[in-house]
Amino acid sequence: MLNDVEPHVVLGVAVDADATTIKKAFRRLAMRWHPDRNPDPAALEHFKRLRAAHDRMLGSQDGDDSENGEPDTQEESPSAARAESGFPRGADRWQELELSLEEAFSGCEKQVPLESVVICDTCEGSGRIQLAHGRLCQCCHGTGRIRTKGGLVACGDCGGRGYSNQAPCPDCDGVGTRRPARMLLVKVPAGMFADEELRLEGKGEQADSTEGRPGDLRLRIRLSPHPLFRLDGRDLLLERPVNAFRMLAGGRLVVPVPGGTLEVDVEAGTCESRELRIEGAGFRGRGARPTGALRIKLHPVFPEAPGPKLMALYRKLDAEIQHDIDTSVPQLAEWERTWLSAL
Numbered sequence: 334m335l336n337d338v339e340p341h342v343v344l345g346v347a348v349d350a351d352a353t354t355i356k357k358a359f360r361r362l363a364m365r366w367h368p369d370r371n372p373d374p375a376a377l378e379h380f381k382r383l384r385a386a387h388d389r390m391l392g393s394q395d396g397d398d399s400e401n402g403e404p405d406t407q408e409e410s411p412s413a414a415r416a417e418s419g420f421p422r423g424a425d426r427w428q429e430l431e432l433s434l435e436e437a438f439s440g441c442e443k444q445v446p447l448e449s450v451v452i453c454d455t456c457e458g459s460g461r462i463q464l465a466h467g468r469l470c471q472c473c474h475g476t477g478r479i480r481t482k483g484g485l486v487a488c489g490d491c492g493g494r495g496y497s498n499q500a501p502c503p504d505c506d507g508v509g510t511r512r513p514a515r516m517l518l519v520k521v522p523a524g525m526f527a528d529e530e531l532r533l534e535g536k537g538e539q540a541d542s543t544e545g546r547p548g549d550l551r552l553r554i555r556l557s558p559h560p561l562f563r564l565d566g567r568d569l570l571l572e573r574p575v576n577a578f579r580m581l582a583g584g585r586l587v588v589p590v591p592g593g594t595l596e597v598d599v600e601a602g603t604c605e606s607r608e609l610r611i612e613g614a615g616f617r618g619r620g621a622r623p624t625g626a627l628r629i630k631l632h633p634v635f636p637e638a639p640g641p642k643l644m645a646l647y648r649k650l651d652a653e654i655q656h657d658i659d660t661s662v663p664q665l666a667e668w669e670r671t672w673l674s675a676l
């Protein structure tokens with residue numbers, strides 16, 4: 334099935350093209366069709382076809398008399414169909430960028446590993462290197478034929494010869510591409526949110542030709558879960574235990590915010606759980622979305638083992654309340670009047 338189109342048609346070169354032209358054409362097309370770079374489901378098949386065409390054209394130049402398949406040019410090859418004028422831009426590249434909540438909240442600078450794929454220099458993207466001596470083809474075990482659903486066909490790896498003077502490229506493990514470790518320092522603005530995108534112009538894939546502009550790098554933000562803070566839209570939520578007497582008496586309270594602390598006012602009230610809401614202290618707004626609120630759920634906590642000093646204060650407090658019962662707890666005063674003095 335790799336032999337149904339003439340190799341020079343697949344590569345889009347003249348039938349008598351020289352080795353340099355063949356290699357150049359292959360390299361250009363391999364950049365476009367390598368399955369690591371091209372999400373098209375047909376990319377892998379076409380890449381294999383390119384590689385077979387490259388091998389066969391170079392092979393026949395070395396005086397090899399390998400058999401070519403029947404010429405069949407009815408099916409126009411994608412490379413011929415895609416002859417383009419001008420210089421097409423490189424592809425955009427999508428990557429995920431995981432941020433801690435603190436990093437997203439305040440903005441940060443991040444070292445981002447670039448996963449960009451480049452064609453292997455050693456084998457020029459073919460995934461194979463030439464050996465001085467031929468050896469038995471690993472794919473067809475020397476038979477020159479492989480079994481497919483459609484019956485026996487010529488082995489694409491050795492072009493049906495059964496032996497091959499090629500081996501997988503040691504520098505890219507026969508893949509034809511490499512992912513060199515490169516880091517990019519990225520400035521992340523404050524308030525980036527999960528699933529939002531940070532676009533870095535010109536940091537995507539290289540164009541096929543040196544004249545074409547590279548594509549963009551598009552970083553999709555992911556927020557790692559936080560042990561204290563949760564998000565509700567752009568509102569920042571947290572739960573905070575509070576001394577119950579602070580909730581009764583009111584006062585200042587220090588609360589954590591991503592990357593620091595904030596002092597807030599607690600109004601005097603009952604000591605039941607309640608929510609404090611600080612407008613504008615949540616996630617910074619971006620575009621049409623307004624800045625969120627900081628919402629603090631307060632949970633009253635009483636002393637578990639009050640010491641003698643605290644017990645003395647409790648007793649004093651109790652006596653004081655009892656003394657002033659008509660104004661401080663009128664409900665209790667009414668109950669006591671009804672049920673203690675009348676009976």
Ligand SMILES: [Zn+2]
Nearest residue numbers: 453456502505
């Ligand atoms: Zn290689």
Ligand SMILES: [Zn+2]
Nearest residue numbers: 470473488491
């Ligand atoms: Zn073979």
